[in-house]
Amino acid sequence: MLFPTLCSAFIATPMRRNEEPQSVVAARAKQHRPISPHLNIYQPQMTWVLSGLNRLTAISVGGSAMLYSAAFGLAPALGMDLSSAAVASTLASYPALLLVAKAAISSCFSFHIFSGFRHLLWDTGRELTNQGVIKTGYATIAATAVATIYL
Secondary structure, three states: OOOHHHHHHHOOOOOOOOOOOHHHHHHHHHHOOOOOOOHHHOOOOHHHHHHHHHHHHHHHHHHHHHHHHHHHHHHHHHOOOOOHHHHHHHHHOOHHHHHHHHHHHHHHHHHHHHHHHHHHHHHOOOOOOHHHHHHHHHHHHHHHHHHHHHO
16 A cells, blocks of 8 residues: 555444444433523523513414404404404403403503604604613503503
8 A cells, every 4th residue: 555544544344242222322412411501590580581471472463363364364264253342241241251351452552552653763863872772662562551541
């Protein structure tokens, strides 16, 4: 052989009997690996909590509007009556359900609206400091509480 050191890397060597399979080695390495931190190590902050709530309220308001629209469109084909009078009379027979439904819908809708106003304020370049973001976050929460109670 002309270059034995270069060619030796290309020669296949059989597995020795004392070597363990890769899965066993990986399992042993996993036992000594530190566990990755979960989200619960982070202290909740106004910025990411309200951002997540804004996204959830967008999904709930938009999703419920789409589901009701689809149900309203399919109701005649299914023999159901989803007119405003029928829905109002059904909900009037369950006053506790009516109160909970109104509070849930009005809180989601008003929070999403006031968060939108907050974003429009940021689009003008105002209140973009950390203190401004926290201040507008508290204003959004307060306005949502007032609107939910009013509605």
